[in-house]
Amino acid sequence: MEPTADFLNIKDVSTAFKINGHYYDAITHVNLQVHHDEILAIVGESGCGKTTLATTIMGLQDPSETKITGEIDFEGTNLLALNDDQYNQYRGAKIGMIFQDPLSALNPLKRIEDQISEVMTYHTTLTSDQKHQRVLDLLDQVGIVDPKRTARQFPHELSGGMRQRVIIAIAIACKPDLIIADEPTTALDVTIQAQILDVLRAIQQENHAGIILITHDLGVVAETADRVAVMYAGQIVEEGSAQQIFDTPEHPYTRSLLRSMPQRGNENDDLYVIRGNVPSLQKMPQSGDRFAPRIPWVPASAHEANPTMHQVAPGHLVRCTCYRNFAFPDQALKEGRAQ
Amino acid sequence: MWKTILRRILIMVPEVIILSILVFLLAKAMPGDPFTGSINPKADPAQLHHLMKLNGLYDPWYQQYWHWVVHLFHGNLGQSYQYQEPVTRLIAGRATNTLWLTGFSMILTYALALPMGVFAGRHEGKLPDTVIRVYTYVTYCIPFFVILVLGIWIFGYVFGWFPTTGSISTNATTWLQTIGSRFYHILLPAILGALFGTVNIVQYLRSEVIDAKRSDYVRTARAKGVPRKDIYRHHIFRNSLLPIAAFAGYSITGLLNGSIFTETVFSYPGMGLLFVNSISYRDYTVITALVLIYGILNLLGTLLSDIILTLVDPRIRIE
Amino acid sequence: MSLITIQNLKVHYPIRSGFWNRVTDEVPAVDGISFAIEAGETYGLVGESGSGKTTTGKSVVGLEKVTSGSILYQGQDITQKANRRRLNYNRDVQMIFQDSLSSLNPRKRIEDIIAEPLRNFEHLSKEDEKLRVLQLLDIVGLDADALYKYPHQFSGGQRQRIGVARAVATNPKLIVADEPVSALDLSVQAQVLNFMKKIQREFGISYLFISHDLGVVRHMCQNIAIMNRGRLVEIGTRDDIYNHPLHIYTKRLLAAIPETNVAQRAAHRASRLAVERIYQEQRAKYYDDDGKAYPLVAVSPTHSVALPAALAHQLAQEEVQREAQA
Numbered sequence: 001m002e003p004t005a006d007f008l009n010i011k012d013v014s015t016a017f018k019i020n021g022h023y024y025d026a027i028t029h030v031n032l033q034v035h036h037d038e039i040l041a042i043v044g045e046s047g048c049g050k051t052t053l054a055t056t057i058m059g060l061q062d063p064s065e066t067k068i069t070g071e072i073d074f075e076g077t078n079l080l081a082l083n084d085d086q087y088n089q090y091r092g093a094k095i096g097m098i099f100q101d102p103l104s105a106l107n108p109l110k111r112i113e114d115q116i117s118e119v120m121t122y123h124t125t126l127t128s129d130q131k132h133q134r135v136l137d138l139l140d141q142v143g144i145v146d147p148k149r150t151a152r153q154f155p156h157e158l159s160g161g162m163r164q165r166v167i168i169a170i171a172i173a174c175k176p177d178l179i180i181a182d183e184p185t186t187a188l189d190v191t192i193q194a195q196i197l198d199v200l201r202a203i204q205q206e207n208h209a210g211i212i213l214i215t216h217d218l219g220v221v222a223e224t225a226d227r228v229a230v231m232y233a234g235q236i237v238e239e240g241s242a243q244q245i246f247d248t249p250e251h252p253y254t255r256s257l258l259r260s261m262p263q264r265g266n267e268n269d270d271l272y273v274i275r276g277n278v279p280s281l282q283k284m285p286q287s288g289d290r291f292a293p294r295i296p297w298v299p300a301s302a303h304e305a306n307p308t309m310h311q312v313a314p315g316h317l318v319r320c321t322c323y324r325n326f327a328f329p330d331q332a333l334k335e336g337r338a339q
Numbered sequence: 340m341w342k343t344i345l346r347r348i349l350i351m352v353p354e355v356i357i358l359s360i361l362v363f364l365l366a367k368a369m370p371g372d373p374f375t376g377s378i379n380p381k382a383d384p385a386q387l388h389h390l391m392k393l394n395g396l397y398d399p400w401y402q403q404y405w406h407w408v409v410h411l412f413h414g415n416l417g418q419s420y421q422y423q424e425p426v427t428r429l430i431a432g433r434a435t436n437t438l439w440l441t442g443f444s445m446i447l448t449y450a451l452a453l454p455m456g457v458f459a460g461r462h463e464g465k466l467p468d469t470v471i472r473v474y475t476y477v478t479y480c481i482p483f484f485v486i487l488v489l490g491i492w493i494f495g496y497v498f499g500w501f502p503t504t505g506s507i508s509t510n511a512t513t514w515l516q517t518i519g520s521r522f523y524h525i526l527l528p529a530i531l532g533a534l535f536g537t538v539n540i541v542q543y544l545r546s547e548v549i550d551a552k553r554s555d556y557v558r559t560a561r562a563k564g565v566p567r568k569d570i571y572r573h574h575i576f577r578n579s580l581l582p583i584a585a586f587a588g589y590s591i592t593g594l595l596n597g598s599i600f601t602e603t604v605f606s607y608p609g610m611g612l613l614f615v616n617s618i619s620y621r622d623y624t625v626i627t628a629l630v631l632i633y634g635i636l637n638l639l640g641t642l643l644s645d646i647i648l649t650l651v652d653p654r655i656r657i658e
Numbered sequence: 659m660s661l662i663t664i665q666n667l668k669v670h671y672p673i674r675s676g677f678w679n680r681v682t683d684e685v686p687a688v689d690g691i692s693f694a695i696e697a698g699e700t701y702g703l704v705g706e707s708g709s710g711k712t713t714t715g716k717s718v719v720g721l722e723k724v725t726s727g728s729i730l731y732q733g734q735d736i737t738q739k740a741n742r743r744r745l746n747y748n749r750d751v752q753m754i755f756q757d758s759l760s761s762l763n764p765r766k767r768i769e770d771i772i773a774e775p776l777r778n779f780e781h782l783s784k785e786d787e788k789l790r791v792l793q794l795l796d797i798v799g800l801d802a803d804a805l806y807k808y809p810h811q812f813s814g815g816q817r818q819r820i821g822v823a824r825a826v827a828t829n830p831k832l833i834v835a836d837e838p839v840s841a842l843d844l845s846v847q848a849q850v851l852n853f854m855k856k857i858q859r860e861f862g863i864s865y866l867f868i869s870h871d872l873g874v875v876r877h878m879c880q881n882i883a884i885m886n887r888g889r890l891v892e893i894g895t896r897d898d899i900y901n902h903p904l905h906i907y908t909k910r911l912l913a914a915i916p917e918t919n920v921a922q923r924a925a926h927r928a929s930r931l932a933v934e935r936i937y938q939e940q941r942a943k944y945y946d947d948d949g950k951a952y953p954l955v956a957v958s959p960t961h962s963v964a965l966p967a968a969l970a971h972q973l974a975q976e977e978v979q980r981e982a983q984a
Contacts, residue, residue: 058562092563099562105556105559108653108654109578109581109653119563119564119565170563
């Protein structure tokens with residue numbers, strides 16, 4: 001297995017939800033590759049489709065409520081062509097998932113040990129003694145001090161950080177090649193967040209896994225990710241290495257987000273505010289540049305009719321390059337401030 | 340855990356005492372006196388007065404209450420005026436019949452309600468769910484006694500499949516015939532009672548299953564690659580049955596109260612029928628005893644619910 | 659004189675246990691803290707979950723039963739209900755909550771939500787009330803047609819601004835803001851923070867800004883208190899706290915803030931792990947025998963740290979030298 005080969009190739013995937021009998025795209029024509037040994041961060045604000053992308057890869061969408069097109073090529077298999085039973089051979093075994101809210105993600109009535117060993121029941125041939133030992137090893141690996149005690153406990157007896165460690169233990173129990181972490185630290189304190197991110201990074205190095213880290217927190221991205229994809233309104237608008245995204249951002253949305261972050265030194269300035277709002281699912285424009293209404297200083301004629309991803313540097317892709325001709329004007333900054 | 344249960348049982352003590360005081364005061368407030376009807380109506384009022392005094396009926400109420408409680412513990416609940424029989428013996432005979440009916444009805448209720456609720460929740464929005472929901476709405480809308488009367492009319496008179504009165508056939512001689520006859524008599528009332536009793540459980544269970552289906556821990560189980568049928572078995576059913584199990588205690592009290600209707604309509608000689616008859620004949624000693632018994636049974640039902648909940652829910656179980 | 663002076667505030671919650679469910683112990687949610695908020699400033703109260711920062715905020719608004727200590731406002735102790743009523747304290751001090759949806763009554767229209775504090779404290783005529791509500795909506799940048807809408811018809815940022823409009827309706831002197839932006843997206847957070855600063859400039863309101871997000875606190879607050887398990891471990895100006903932290907707990911919190919400088923990632927992580935190691939190994943040095951924070955010791959007119967006096971001054975000295983070298 002080539003350490004840097006694409007093992008997950010998302011090709012032109014769209015996921016539409018049924019609302020009042022009509023289908024609306026939550027994500028539109030997403031193309032992404034994930035490599036072994038990397039952390040790919042997907043950033044964006046609520047409603048941008050980042051969680052939908054995660055659940056689409058995991059096959060967790062209810063088929064009667066969603067319409068998914070495109071192809072998700074995972075180690076040579078198109079996941080989207082599998083039925084539920086076939087998908088179950090991948091879920092938990094080759095793809096693990098970490099959830100945002102560690103309390104509700106655990107069954108309140110089952111002991112921690114049972115919740116971790118359940119995943120091994122379906123994907124390994126371990127005996128119950130071996131599973132017990134593996135549970136203790138996993139709890140130790142995710143940094144739980146007294147694995148024997150914790151294994152016997154129920155979720156409500158653990159702190160938020162401990163629960164998230166348990167969720168991670170479940171996700172890595174079968175040494176998956178791909179781990180999808182959906183806002184894994186949003187519910188946690190900063191010091192715990194740092195520890196959880198350390199655990200994730202250690203696991204990625206140990207298992208040579210690829211990790212998709214979904215988050216709205218740019219700080220977490222800057223500290224953890226190797227590559228970054230920025231999503232806006234169901235589309236990826238910019239993709240590149242962490243360095244490229246934070247040091248030479250191209251898309252006005254990425255640039256706006258970075259400017260609206262409180263940072264050392266800008267205490268006396270107002271923060272940058274993006275004009276307008278994210279369009280709702282039902283009102284999403286079907287063609288044209290979805291970010292155009294929020295950057296009125298770029299004339300309509302300058303936008304591409306249907307913006308596509310352009311390579312601006314090796315590995316650095318941005319949707320529509322017309323912005324390069326229109327610098328972020330101070331005028332716009334002031335207008336944003338006035339809101 | 341045992342501490343919690345013991346504490347819960349101890350809480351019942353003051354409840355029972357308050358209940359007994361209320362029942363006692365209720366009995367005192369009723370018109371007439373214990374001798375009305377048992378002595379010559381033309382007797383001398385002075386003699387009656389003397390009798391009352393002899394029996395302590397002019398004592399302060401707490402002394403009288405104390406006597407009453409002492410009698411209670413000796414199993415002496417007084418004499419039924421209507422049946423001329425000790426209340427204790429009278430009720431004991433009727434209670435057996437009621438126990439048969441409500442016990443069987445309860446088993447039927449759960450045997451019907453659990454599969455229906457789970458099935459409706461699992462196939463939410465599909466045809467079986469719609470059918471079950473229509474069934475629960477219709478049953479919910481029709482008053483219970485109408486269901487009973489309709490049941491008797493259709494299955495008892497029109498088809499003649501079931502007996503419509505009594506608790507046992509007089510022809511039953513052998514042990515087996517006795518049991519058979521008993522079941523034959525309680526079958527129709529128990530089924531009708533169960534049909535009515537399922538409504539709440541089905542609707543409650545259905546929404547529990549639907550909630551569990553959408554819960555985050557079920558999504559986690561899906562992400563583990565657990566097959567759907569196992570998710571239902573290991574996660575959804577167990578978690579949605581928990582509140583239903585706790586509900587069991589309360590539902591006993593519901594069934595007991597429902598048995599008052601059932602027994603009256605079916606002329607089934609249980610406690611419920613006795614209660615209704617005693618009210619129409621103003622048989623106060625029996626009424627007081629039954630109110631006390633029903634009250635204690637209700638308290639026991641809620642106690643049972645709390646104990647079940649303590650046993651099955653780890654969030655309460657842990658001290 | 660300070661606007662609000664908190665003196666040795668304690669809020670203890672009883673723990674019931676044993677067979678008879680008697681009070682057998684207490685949790686010191688807030689365990690003797692003192693600080694003062696000046697008029698027109700934003701005072702930051704920072705801590706992790708369970709540190710007691712929300713309990714402190716609620717005590718300041720008068721929503722919490724205080725065990726002991728005092729909160730002085732205009733020279734009177736407002737932990738006494740009678741004083742609160744006499745001073746019209748509940749008009750002068752308002753609160754903004756984290757969850758904008760659940761803190762606004764879903765069945766009431768925006769007009770009624772914003773007018774509620776006006777109806778409680780200022781008995782205006784129907785017309786004056788409406789004018790005032792319109793004026794408030796204008797201040798928070800919402801159109802007049804918002805009047806007849808319900809909370810769920812707004813986005814999270816707009817709802818948070820409605821919460822602010824309600825809080826400023828009575829011209830308060832102090833607003834206690836409990837994690838006002840932690841549920842919001844970055845761009846919306848920027849909007850609400852800018853807006854809170856704008857009202858402060860215009861109306862001279864003070865904020866008690868409660869947050870776990872040190873980045874946001876640095877942006878908003880002139881003075882900051884760091885809270886750790888019911889006690890204050892360090893108080894000081896923004897410069898004191900962010901550039902010259904003395905207590906290991908403060909250093910640990912600061913080290914855990916993610917930096918957006920990708921090139922410095924490894925160095926930042928190394929320094930975080932170094933601080934974490936000191937925190938684990940030298941606990942005894944920074945906390946007393948019961949594992950609690952020491953009383954605060956002043957090392958400069960603005961900067962105090964919860965350490966034994968000798969250690970505090972030694973660390974402060976080292977910090978001065980370090981800065982001189984740099």
